[in-house]
Amino acid sequence: xxxxxxxxxxxxxxxxxxxxxxxxxxxxxxxxxxxxxxxxxxxxxxxxxxxxxxxxxxxxxxxxxxxxxxxxxxxxxxxxxxxxxxxxxxxxxxxxxxxxxxxxxxxxxxxxxxxxxxxxxxxxxxxxxxxxxxxxxxxxxxxxxxxxxxxxxxxxxxxxxxxxxxxxxxxxxxxxxxxxxxxxxxxxxxxxxxxxxxxxxxxxxxxxxxxxxxxxxxxxxxxxxxxxxxxxxxxxxxxxxxxxxxxxxxxxxxxxxxxxxxxxxxxxxxxxxxxxxxxxxxxxxxxxxxxxxxxxxxxxxxxxxxxxxxxxxxxxxxxxxxxxxxxxxxxxxxxxxxxxxxxxxxxxxxxxxxxxxxxxxxxxxxxxxxxxxxxxxxxxxxxxxxxxxxxxxxxxxxxxxxxxxxxxxxxxxxxxxxxxxxxxxxxxxxxxxxxxxxxxxxxxxxxxxxxxxxxxxxxxxxxxx
Numbered sequence: 088x089x090x091x092x093x094x095x096x097x098x099x100x101x102x103x104x105x106x107x108x109x110x111x112x113x114x115x116x117x118x119x120x121x122x123x124x125x126x127x128x129x130x131x132x133x134x135x136x137x138x139x140x141x142x143x144x145x146x147x148x149x150x151x152x153x154x155x156x157x158x159x160x161x162x163x164x165x166x167x168x169x170x171x172x173x174x175x176x177x178x179x180x181x182x183x184x185x186x187x188x189x190x191x192x193x194x195x196x197x198x199x200x201x202x203x204x205x206x207x208x209x210x211x212x213x214x215x216x217x218x219x220x221x222x223x224x225x226x227x228x229x230x231x232x233x234x235x236x237x238x239x240x241x242x243x244x245x246x247x248x249x250x251x252x253x254x255x256x257x258x259x260x261x262x263x264x265x266x267x268x269x270x271x272x273x274x275x276x277x278x279x280x281x282x283x284x285x286x287x288x289x290x291x292x293x294x295x296x297x298x299x300x301x302x303x304x305x306x307x308x309x310x311x312x313x314x315x316x317x318x319x320x321x322x323x324x325x326x327x328x329x330x331x332x333x334x335x336x337x338x339x340x341x342x343x344x345x346x347x348x349x350x351x352x353x354x355x356x357x358x359x360x361x362x363x364x365x366x367x368x369x370x371x372x373x374x375x376x377x378x379x380x381x382x383x384x385x386x387x388x389x390x391x392x393x394x395x396x397x398x399x400x401x402x403x404x405x406x407x408x409x410x411x412x413x414x415x416x417x418x419x420x421x422x423x424x425x426x427x428x429x430x431x432x433x434x435x436x437x438x439x440x441x442x443x444x445x446x447x448x449x450x451x452x453x454x455x456x457x458x459x460x461x462x463x464x465x466x467x468x469x470x471x472x473x474x475x476x477x478x479x480x481x482x483x484x485x486x487x488x489x490x491x492x493x494x495x496x497x498x499x500x501x502x503x504x505x506x507x508x509x510x511x512x513x514x515x516x517x518x519x520x521x522x523x524x525x526x527x528x529x530x531x532x533x534x535x536x537x538x539x540x541x542x543x544x545x546x547x548x549x550x551x552x
Contacts (some may be wrong), residue, residue: 375414
């Protein structure tokens with residue numbers, strides 16, 4: 088069956104099931120991935136961790152993937168239902184060769200997809216447009232496969248989540264000085280599994296919302312970056328007088344927090360909180376943050392004598408930069424959090440334990456802890472659809488000329504810095520839209536400059552989404 092090239096995205100393989108990805112073209116996609124994995128050593132069978140999410144299409148696609156990998160010669164480490172970070176952890180902790188996760192992350196129920204990586208020593212190499220996605224696309228479309236003569240096998244490894252949570256507990260070491268209550272809404276997604284395991288190993292009261300694995304997502308889309316989807320969780324935190332709320336995304340590699348007042352905590356504030364803990368333990372180390380928001384994290388890093396490295400947006404790119412620069416931690420404003428000692432991959436579990444640890448150790452509510460690390464205000468992300476008739480370069484040129492007295496950075500789109508505020512405008516890697524972020528020393532500075540930027544983008548034909 089013909090494979091549409093558009094399913095190969097910047098950071099993963101993802102599209103509609105069964106229109107674009109289905110049981111007919113799946114064997115070629117999986118064989119292309121395995122061929123990419125073994126291309127440099129075609130006679131050596133690999134150990135490949137295979138996991139899946141709870142989507143309705145996942146069981147049949149998982150069965151196909153397992154069969155194809157075995158026929159290719161792989162030893163398949165079957166971890167079954169799992170979050171994407173659990174797949175990462177399994178590859179890195181047990182020193183397997185590669186990993187494949189069948190998931191469409193936070194997308195709606197119509198989607199399916201694949202995230203995949205290989206291990207290079209102690210580094211996780213996620214496959215993206217810069218690290219092999221184009222080659223995999225070409226192999227799948229052209230059926231250019233590397234053949235191995237021997238047949239592989241399947242090894243069941245069903246309890247790795249227990250070890251993942253135990254590992255995180257041993258590293259973070261949160262105290263248990265007082266009983267805490269957290270409300271969680273994983274939106275019927277894979278976060279359910281690690282949240283339930285957390286409370287089995289750590290004494291915290293868990294109030295559950297939407298805790299049945301269901302790939303039809305009956306409650307709402309599993310995307311915590313759409314803040315309107317968090318309203319019920321915010322209300323529940325207040326009703327329960329809970330210490331915090333937690334919202335993972337569909338495959339569990341992102342997590343957002345709600346404080347005890349019901350307010351959403353920006354992900355950069357969580358980055359700053361975890362950064363403060365890590366730099367106290369490891370003085371002078373490097374922290375990575377994405378280009379969208381920097382000021383709050385930068386203040387903490389400078390105060391504690393660390394080094395801040397700025398990176399483009401995108402989980403595969405951030406993992407690579409963290410590894411290349413031997414940073415100990417990275418935080419992304421979309422709710423991804425990365426740790427060097429698990430290969431640069433994400434761990435929502437560790438971040439949850441760090442937040443619980445700080446609340447326990449300080450005796451303060453989460454809202455006060457956030458204020459301690461806040462030195463700048465953030466606008467939140469604004470998205471604009473740019474019509475095909477509009478030259479996006481002209482939009483960027485207009486913003487650059489308007490703010491020409493600032494310090495310009497083209498690392499990822501356009502960022503301009505001033506002493507008391509900064510802006511970031513970039514094209515999405517996954518959607519045909521512009522994303523705008525502004526941060527500054529106070530709310531007035533942010534709002535004034537946000538209004539100017541909106542006027543420019545809308546004046547040139549952009550429409551706010």
